[in-house]
Amino acid sequence: MLHAGAASLTAAAAALISREDAHIAPTYHPLEVVVATAEGAWVTDVDGRRYLDCLAAYSAVNFGHGHPALIAAAHAQLDRVTLTSRAFHNDRLGPFVESLARLAGKDMVIPMNTGAEAVESGIKVARAWGYRVKGVAAGRANIIVMDGNFHGRTTTIISFSDDATATTDFGPFTPGFRSVAYGDAAALEAAIDENTVAVLVEPIQGEAGIIIPPAAYLPAVREITRRHNVLMIADEIQSGLGRTGATFQCDNVGVVPDLYLLGKALGGGIVPVSAVVGNSDILGVLGWGEHGSTFGGNPLAAAVGSAVIALLETGEYQSRAVTLGARLTAGLEGLVGSGVVAVRSAGLWAGIDIDPSLASGREVCELLMERGVLAKDTHDSTIRFAPPLVVTAEDLDFAVEQLAAVLAQLRG
């Protein structure tokens, strides 16, 4: 197997990167690898070098690149019909929303495309529920969010971000949000008033660096929201669908939120598919014409989404995340003290804090790339390992060995 080795960019790869850089708005800073093909947990660049994918497109590729069942579902649907809009019914949407509702133990779905759209939809439905069911005075609804949150990039969503890079020069912002310390149930309860319609929470904060709240936190959020007649909205767009060793991270702490926000892996790494899933006493408050999306619930997305749910219903991916996650965590914990300061993990999802005096997270990711491992830094000195759930034990050992070698190299 050919690994990247001490990679320098070939002329072919450099030319492709320049063509991209010349015309793409500079909102990302990608690693200098140009992927051409991928299979399972591995990607291959334009020069034939192979890399273990330890990001999995931020968990959108939970089932691996080119999963045969998902590709087959997409291929079959491409030959039938791909887009009808919701002006007409299509024969894939019913089975999709039925199985997604069953997976979540709820009875109603709003199908959308990107994660940010699911979040926006959740916000709209919570506000409508607040006015129409809870009886909040017109225009007064507030939603409680968490410090350090990441819910997407639209203007309403960044309105409640505390990340200056995400917000500077993008105002004015949408009002109606209050942010409290993540993991602090007393702070949350203190922020609730009679106009609070929802609490929006990531069960684990992914972009913040795999921040896992105390075990009692989400159960406390559930109890507080129920007592105050406030909706609990769990953004499981990154934490859900197998990543943490359960269908939803909320399952791991015995909590059932009112609304699940899903995305990323729901599209099987093939098409954007997102959804709000809840019960009809909440989602049913929306009427004809009040919400929509041209592509939401399209037959291609529904066919792929149904195939994703069939994979999750086997339980196989959730168990892989548990078993393999334990192995990854043990391997990474062995590096604490040798350049790693701390490891936080849940299933096959690990945040690794690198000793900042040694290197930045970005530098570590660049060195890992040269050794055939693709990972992504988040914030200055944290890197994240979130390989596809089809990764093997040997692949994980390889990733940990390469990280150990990079840290040894940096320690000199």
Ligand SMILES: *Cc1c(COP(=O)(O)O)cnc(C)c1O
């Ligand atoms: C990625 C992500 C989103 C936004 O999803 P997009 O598809 O990029 O719009 C929202 N919430 C969480 C927790 C995420 O990780």
